[in-house]
Amino acid sequence: MSGATSLVGVTTLADPQGLDRWRTLPAQQQPSWPDPQALAAVYDTLTQVPPLVQPGECDNLRARLADVARGEAFLLQGGDCAETFAANTADGIRSKVRTLLQMAVVLTYGASVPVVKVGRLAGQYAKPRSTDIEAATGLPSYRGDAVNDLYGERTPDPTRMVRAYANSAATMNFMRAMATDGSADLAAVHDWNTAFVKHSPAGSRYQELATDIERALAFMRACGLDLEATPQTHGVELYSSHEALLLEYERALTRPDESGRPYDTSAHMVWVGERTRDLAGAHVDLLSRLANPIGVKLGPGTSPATAVALCDRLDPALQPGRLTLITRMGAGRVRDVLPGIVAAVEDSRGARSVVWECDPMHGNTTETASGYKTRHFDDVMDEVKGFFEVHAALGSWAGGVHVELTGDDVTECLGGAQQLTDADLAGRYETACDPRLNTSQALELAFLVAEMLQSRRER
Ligand code: PEP
Ligand code: MN
Secondary structure, X not given: OOOXXXXXXXXXXXXXXXXXXXXXXXXXXXXXXXXXXXXXXXXXXXXXXXXXXXXXXXXXXXXXXXXXHHOOOEEEEEEOOOOOOOOOOHHHHHHHHHHHHHHHHHHHHHHOOOEEEEEEOOOOOOOOOOOOEOOOOOOEXXXXXXXXXXXXXXXXXXXXXXXXXXXXHHHHHHXXXXXXXXXXXXXXXXXXXXXXXXXXXXXXXXXXXXXXXXXXXHHHHHOOOOHHHOOXXXXXXXXXXXXXXXXXXXXXXXXXXXXXXXXXXXXXXXXXXXXXXXXXXXXXXXHHOOOOOEEEEXXXXXXXXXXXXXXXXXXXXXXXXXXXXXXOOOOOOHHHHHHHHHHHHHHHHOOOOOEEEEOOOOOOEEEOOOOOEEEEHHHHHHHHHHHHHHHHHHOOOEEEEEEEEOOOOOOOOEEOOOOEOHHHOOOOOOOOOOOOEOHHHHHHHHHHHHHHHHHHHHO
């Protein structure tokens, strides 16, 4: 696929942008596809399908993220740990989008800051796993619906990547419709508060805030403003993102724009995970060559030098909004480990040259006595607090949060105002992979972040 080809006696490099260079490098976390021919056929199919996003949209997101990097906006990124085909329903998408919109309104209104909204949506179908074989069952590990079936056949099947594409297209289509059909208008702010959240402490706090906003909108209307014709109140800008894990999938959807720059059209933003961010590896190589906004997860084992090296690899041109560093240190480590990383990156590349985003989920995973993988809401909150403290002390901008959430009333993370306990987890534990915040917990987090942002502005 890559390398030199002979064309009428002239040798040309078939891959001048190096988009297939990753094929020569070590690639972590790739499924053991049993049939190379079936994989090649899927790859060819995916090179022919329409893009899910347009290069110009990715550029718009990059411009928004440049505002975040400078400290003039805040990034809210959230959605499932793992989307699934079965849960990819209208209700499921609608409730996730509404939860994100609710959080965004809490942040915008509570902290007077523009919020860039990015879903972990429309493509989050592949998961890295710690073992190839699941200890409890002896079966191949579930690697996301794009690879195998959590409840059925575990042998990786590449045709599932075509289903993942189709499901992503349907989600994207529905998200785009929601963004413009009026249901995401600021005037609908009350409608996003679903019945089961309304009576939770965060839900009723939200209800009060929504009433304030409605009053403000009524005032603006009375002053003669046409809210339907105002982009700030009519519709919403919502972007898609996922972890770029399956290299065949991401490469097949990478297309040049009119000037020849390669965009991964599977999502507006893609990120490289904690387990695949090897500087000499395939994932970093492919992502370094894309024109999209890129994220990289940094866990507590990241040295400051590695963080700087990753920045230099993924954003050599210091392009504003290009790179988001998604730190996921754990509540117990964030205050010790993050300062060195932030200082090294800002010293070597200039202040506010990247987006700093806190993922308070992945460093705080524990297992309960009854065997559930969970996270305690107090730890999630505490990591976010630590993240804000570290950035405030260093003068850098705490630019965003990245959370795993659902629009449903699930019982997957402990604590929160509902005070979920180990005994409650069995009630609605529905995630295909990691435990997600339910809507009440997500809103509670948004109120806390709004307070921290507000106090940062007042300093
Ligand atoms: C994830 O975001 O679901 C994930 C696997 O995260 P990380 O790469 O940070 O472990
Ligand atoms: Mn996860």
